[in-house]
Amino acid sequence: MPSTIEFPFSDYEALPTIPITLSYAGFSVSTNALLDTGSTVNLLPYDIGLQLGATWEEQTVRLPLAGNLARVEARGLFVHVQIGNLEPVRLAFAWAKASQVPLILGQTNFFRELDVCFQRSRHTIEINRF
Amino acid sequence: MSLAELIPLVNNLNQSDKLSLFKFLAAQIPDAELQVIFSASEYPVWSPYDATEAENILMQMIRDNQEESTHA
Numbered sequence: 001m002p003s004t005i006e007f008p009f010s011d012y013e014a015l016p017t018i019p020i021t022l023s024y025a026g027f028s029v030s031t032n033a034l035l036d037t038g039s040t041v042n043l044l045p046y047d048i049g050l051q052l053g054a055t056w057e058e059q060t061v062r063l064p065l066a067g068n069l070a071r072v073e074a075r076g077l078f079v080h081v082q083i084g085n086l087e088p089v090r091l092a093f094a095w096a097k098a099s100q101v102p103l104i105l106g107q108t109n110f111f112r113e114l115d116v117c118f119q120r121s122r123h124t125i126e127i128n129r130f
Numbered sequence: 131m132s133l134a135e136l137i138p139l140v141n142n143l144n145q146s147d148k149l150s151l152f153k154f155l156a157a158q159i160p161d162a163e164l165q166v167i168f169s170a171s172e173y174p175v176w177s178p179y180d181a182t183e184a185e186n187i188l189m190q191m192i193r194d195n196q197e198e199s200t201h202a
Contacts, residue, residue, distance in 0.1 A: 063184035
């Protein structure tokens with residue numbers, strides 16, 4: 001199984017996003033995720049958690065978010081994430097009780113599990129599973 | 131060419147060309163004037179960039195899970 005994958009990152013894309021597939025409890029959801037080095041946590045929108053079959057009331061780890069997400073309730077949820085043909089990685093998400101938020105891959109623990117190289121000049125985002 | 135003549139042409143551009151045009155125009159305007167234009171609105175920033183308490187709790191959740199996996 002390869003350890004590195006590249007995604008296009010054109011001049012016209014303001015923000016770096018990649019396609020991912022989330023898996024939890026036998027359900028899978030394919031979506032785009034924002035690579036956000038400035039986010040302390042991974043963030044999962046409420047509706048995607050529900051599509052994955054997660055039950056809000058069963059998640060007991062409560063997470064206080066910050067900024068304009070401070071009023072949004074969030075709970076910890078482990079989800080398997082497939083990026084291209086890399087080996088799937090198990091990520092801990094702050095599952096927010098709001099659906100208008102983006103799916104964010106942040107420092108804990110996406111950037112703790114994978115190296116990411118943003119290369120505007122080469123129009124690529126390189127992701128390395130170490 | 132007047133602005134009235136230009137606007138329909140701009141409307142016909144695709145999204146990428148509109149973004150390129152926007153960047154070009156922004157580069158022509160002094161920073162102070164740009165700040166006045168954009169300070170009139172509020173923009174949501176969803177990135178939880180300073181949610182350190184949430185980060186600490188998630189890290190503890192990961193450690194607890196790793197210990198459970200080790201002892202299982």
